[in-house]
Structures are given as structure tokens and as C-alpha cells.
Amino acid sequence: MKSKAEVVVIGGGSTGTSIAYHLAKLGVDVILVEKGYIGSGSTFRCATGIRQQFTDEANIRLQKYNVERWKRLSEELEYDVNFKQTGYLFLATTEEEVEAFKQNIELHNKFYVPTKLITPEEAKEIVPLLNADEFLAGQWNPTDGKANPFKTVFAFAKKARELGAEIYEYTEVTGVIVENKEVQGVKTNKGIIKADVIVNAANAWAPIINEMVGLGKEFIPIKPYKHQLVKTEPLKEGQIEPLVCPPAWNDSYVLQDGEDGGVLCGTGIEYGPTYDMTPTYDFLRGVLKWATRIIPALKYVHILRQWAGFYAKTPDSNPAIGKINYIDGFYIAAGFSGHGFMMAPGVGEAMAELIVKGKSKVPLDWNWYDPHRFERGELRSAAFQIG
Ligand code: FAD
Structure with missing residues (x-):
């Protein structure tokens, strides 16, 4: 040394x-x-997600730049990090959320992030397995994505x-x-x-x-807050390409892993502050309730793994x-x-x-x-x- x-x-x-x-x-x-x-x-x-859809100028501008960096990163590092622009799809369940989405979109577009408001039908075209009936609109940006950590x-x-x-x-x-x-x-x-x-x-x-x-x-x-994920057995590629998240459903999200097709499912259940990384049964029950409501077909898919890590949170x-x-x-x-x-x-x-x-x-x-x-x-x- x-x-x-x-x-x-x-x-x-x-x-x-x-x-x-x-x-x-x-x-x-x-x-x-x-x-x-x-x-x-x-x-x-982590859940591998990469987005520009923040609600303030500083994070949007940094992330707009970062997406450009991610696009070139494999070539620059001479090693494939498997960055894919498969998008982020946020879903609204109330009129208030639709209004908030419109404001977010205006802010994103100001910085040339091409987010747009879409109908539930359009959302279903992007994610065919989506339970689109429960949503009023989507906030969709196809240039967000994911990479292999x-x-x-x-x-x-x-x-x-x-x-x-x-x-x-x-x-x-x-x-x-x-x-x-x-x-x-x-x-x-x-x-x-x-x-x-x-x-x-x-x-x-x-x-x-x-x-x-x-x-x-x-x-x-x-402060360290324990957050968890479960991962399912692989689905056929492209079933749930973007990260899909209805924030009102306890910040729950699903995202198909760009590497092996397994689905990563997360939700807003957090514990802490703690340095304990033990996965919990409560999380497993909670996340599956929401994930199967977003994508009902997940009811028929096996869970392979569950793990925990930290959101290192500032105020x-x-x-x-x-x-x-x-x-x-x-x-x-x-x-x-x-x-x-x-x-x-x-x-x-x-x-x-x-x-x-x-x-x-x-x-x-x-x-x-x-x-x-x-x-x-x-x-x-x-x-x-x-x-
Ligand atoms: P870390 O990866 O935690 O690295 C810090 C390192 O410091 C550790 O490896 C630790 O061992 C080391 N260390 C600590 N103390 C010492 C010491 N005394 N001496 C030497 N080494 C030390 N982020 C996203 O961008 N997209 C997502 O989709 C996403 N999803 C997430 C889902 C979950 C369930 C979790 C838990 C997190 C998620 N995150 C996501 C957050 C993301 O994982 C973290 O923000 C990111 O990994 C932070 O990276 P880091 O290098 O700063 O920290």
C-alpha cells in the first residue's frame, strides 16, 4: 500500500x-x-434508475447534463455500463396530481427535458401490462433511463x-x-x-x-434510512421498459432490470435512522401489494431476491x-x-x-x-x- x-x-x-x-x-x-x-x-x-424529472432547476440542469454523460460513458470508460433510455413514467390518480404534472412538465421543458403529459391509453401503449384504468394521466419522459450499477x-x-x-x-x-x-x-x-x-x-x-x-x-x-427492493424472476424483455411510478401509491415503483429482465419493485416504506440492512417481511408484503396493483400480471411471477440499502438523507x-x-x-x-x-x-x-x-x-x-x-x-x- x-x-x-x-x-x-x-x-x-x-x-x-x-x-x-x-x-x-x-x-x-x-x-x-x-x-x-x-x-x-x-x-x-440501488434500483438502477436515471432521471431528469426533478421539481427544481438545479437538479434538472445537473441531470440533463448527466444523461448526456451517461450516453457516452461506456465509450469513454471502454466498458459497457448498459445505459438504456427506456424512460420514466409517473402516473396521476387525482386531478391535483395532474395539475402538478403540468407544472413539472413546464419546468422540465424550460430546460429542454422533453417530458410530456400522456393519456392512460398512451401509457398502456408504452407499458402493455399496465393497469391503466386506475390512472388519469402520465408524466412521461422517454430520455430518462437506467444503467447497470x-x-x-x-x-x-x-x-x-x-x-x-x-x-x-x-x-x-x-x-x-x-x-x-x-x-x-x-x-x-x-x-x-x-x-x-x-x-x-x-x-x-x-x-x-x-x-x-x-x-x-x-x-x-x-441520516441513513433503510430502503429495500425485491426482484422477480425474468420477464420477456421489454415488458416494463420504463420506471413506472404512481407517487400517490406510497411512492411505489416497478422497473424491469435492463440486464436480465427481472422486475425491481420498490415502495416508500423506510426504517431509520439505522445502519441495519436486514430485509423485512413488512416491506415484502407492502411492496407486492402496490407492485401487483400497478402491473397485475406480477401476481403470477416469482420473487427471487429481496435486499436493503440506504437512502443517505439530508433534511x-x-x-x-x-x-x-x-x-x-x-x-x-x-x-x-x-x-x-x-x-x-x-x-x-x-x-x-x-x-x-x-x-x-x-x-x-x-x-x-x-x-x-x-x-x-x-x-x-x-x-x-x-x-
Ligand atoms: P455508497 O454506494 O453508499 O458508497 C459509500 C461507500 O463508503 C460505501 O461503499 C462504504 O463502504 C464506504 N465507507 C463508509 N465508511 C468508510 C470508511 N470509514 N472507510 C472506507 N470506506 C468507507 N439512486 C439512483 O440514482 N437511482 C435509483 O434508482 C436508486 N434506487 C435506490 C433504491 C434503493 C433500495 C436504495 C437503497 C438506494 C437507491 N438509490 C438510487 C440511491 C443510491 O443507491 C445512492 O444514492 C448511491 O448509490 C450513492 O452512492 P455513493 O457512492 O455516494 O454511496
Whole structure:
């Protein structure tokens, strides 16, 4: 293990591996340390969804950019991450929701995200198995999509290594060395690594790292909430191509895995704050009630697996991204709630540029994601959370 680098990135999920790749691409000597294996936090447990359909300008603009990045990512990383633009379909059950959809669509279109209002009949053409009778309208964007989180993390890590980065798995940061309010390096279970820049990409565990730096766990109040998924046996390809979500049905959603055709089913049942990842029977019952109401044919499909991961939630469900002003050389990109996977390419690029150049060409609104906003008592409008 090397004992010195220019930058140490803590956390090997989609965020940390993307940051490490983008830093290595800019010629930075970077080490990424991951306490388990890469992807083992929340990234390998996510629902694979990638969307631009947020309800605020900052997230829409970032995600519009990210979709362009996702489109080129396999070619750039020379490894297929299986990004597919299969769309996101939100469904309304009340007139109030239809009105809200219209407002969302106006905002999306302002930033050239081609969301449109569709009828239940049109929704059924997109998802033939849909129980369209229960819905009044759909909010449909065909340019949203999904990608394979396993392949994405491996691709970022592979390319980062090719560009000179070191990635140490099963290497846990146990302390951060800070002298005169400047970071000097990290202590790990395998020894000390000196570095002038440390990036906290530990997401649900980010407050523990912040505490090591002396900031206190509540400085950026990220809390781990257990969220779960079930996956069915494979259906024929293309049966439920988009992510389908009627938000009023407890934020429930279904999405056919772009890799093997199994259907991922999620719902808004959450537990926490907790670091427990045990799947629960209550979730299994709850999610199946909603999933089979959205797609009745799922009643006849076997469940293969159920698992849990974390939404690392901030009070406004927007991540904390940027530099920490009190400690020289300390940066954070964490607290991604239910939408960190989809943001990884652009967030990694923006963070690397911020560290190296002090600014970035990525349309990431630093003020919106400012890690210091919580201590000022300044919350953003809540980011929509589903997949
Ligand atoms: P993580 O993947 O959690 O990585 C953080 C890493 O830090 C972990 O691997 C951890 O082991 C490591 N770490 C922690 N402490 C230390 C330490 N002391 N030393 C070294 N390493 C450390 N997002 C989407 O975009 N689309 C979706 O459809 C979607 N669906 C989801 C469905 C579910 C059920 C869940 C649970 C999440 C979903 N998410 C989704 C959210 C997404 O999974 C996360 O936002 C994203 O994976 C965050 O990536 P990350 O790299 O920031 O964090």
C-alpha cells in the first residue's frame, strides 16, 4: 500500500469511484479507500434508475447534463455500463396530481427535458401490462433511463486504475489527521496515507468521517434510512421498459432490470435512522401489494431476491457537495438520498475539477448543494426521491 498521495477519496460507491476516475484523468495522484468491496455500500443495492424529472432547476440542469454523460460513458470508460433510455413514467390518480404534472412538465421543458403529459391509453401503449384504468394521466419522459450499477462502478474503477489511481478495498478509514485546520492524511486499518486533500464520499457513513475531522456528526445532518427492493424472476424483455411510478401509491415503483429482465419493485416504506440492512417481511408484503396493483400480471411471477440499502438523507433530500471552509483540503460529496447513482458521472467530474482548478464547467449549482447550508438553517425545496 502506498503511504502518500495528492488526494485520498473515502468510499468506493458510484460517487467515490467517479471522483477517483475524474481526478486520475486530470493527472492527479489519487488513492481511493473502501472499507468493504467497491459498490458494497448503497450503489450495488440501488434500483438502477436515471432521471431528469426533478421539481427544481438545479437538479434538472445537473441531470440533463448527466444523461448526456451517461450516453457516452461506456465509450469513454471502454466498458459497457448498459445505459438504456427506456424512460420514466409517473402516473396521476387525482386531478391535483395532474395539475402538478403540468407544472413539472413546464419546468422540465424550460430546460429542454422533453417530458410530456400522456393519456392512460398512451401509457398502456408504452407499458402493455399496465393497469391503466386506475390512472388519469402520465408524466412521461422517454430520455430518462437506467444503467447497470455493478458495471458502472467496475468501469470507473478500472479506468481510474489504468490512469494511475490506486484503489484499496477492505481498507477502512479510522481517523483523519488534521493539524492547524489542514488535513494531513488518513489513518486506516492498514496504515497511514498522507495527503493534502481528502474527499468524503462515504454517503450514509459521511457523518462518521466528518466527526473524525472534528466537525461533528450534525454539521451536515445526513441520516441513513433503510430502503429495500425485491426482484422477480425474468420477464420477456421489454415488458416494463420504463420506471413506472404512481407517487400517490406510497411512492411505489416497478422497473424491469435492463440486464436480465427481472422486475425491481420498490415502495416508500423506510426504517431509520439505522445502519441495519436486514430485509423485512413488512416491506415484502407492502411492496407486492402496490407492485401487483400497478402491473397485475406480477401476481403470477416469482420473487427471487429481496435486499436493503440506504437512502443517505439530508433534511432537504439534496446532497452536500463541495469544499468545507473550516478545514483546508477537506471536501464532501454525500447525502444523495434516493438519487446518487444517477448523479455520479457529473458529480465526479465537477468535484475533480473543483479540487484541481477551483471551478468546474459542469452545470452543478454549488450554492444549491452547499454543505454549509444546514448550519445557516437554509434548506432547499425537497428533492423528489424516487429512483
Ligand atoms: P455508497 O454506494 O453508499 O458508497 C459509500 C461507500 O463508503 C460505501 O461503499 C462504504 O463502504 C464506504 N465507507 C463508509 N465508511 C468508510 C470508511 N470509514 N472507510 C472506507 N470506506 C468507507 N439512486 C439512483 O440514482 N437511482 C435509483 O434508482 C436508486 N434506487 C435506490 C433504491 C434503493 C433500495 C436504495 C437503497 C438506494 C437507491 N438509490 C438510487 C440511491 C443510491 O443507491 C445512492 O444514492 C448511491 O448509490 C450513492 O452512492 P455513493 O457512492 O455516494 O454511496
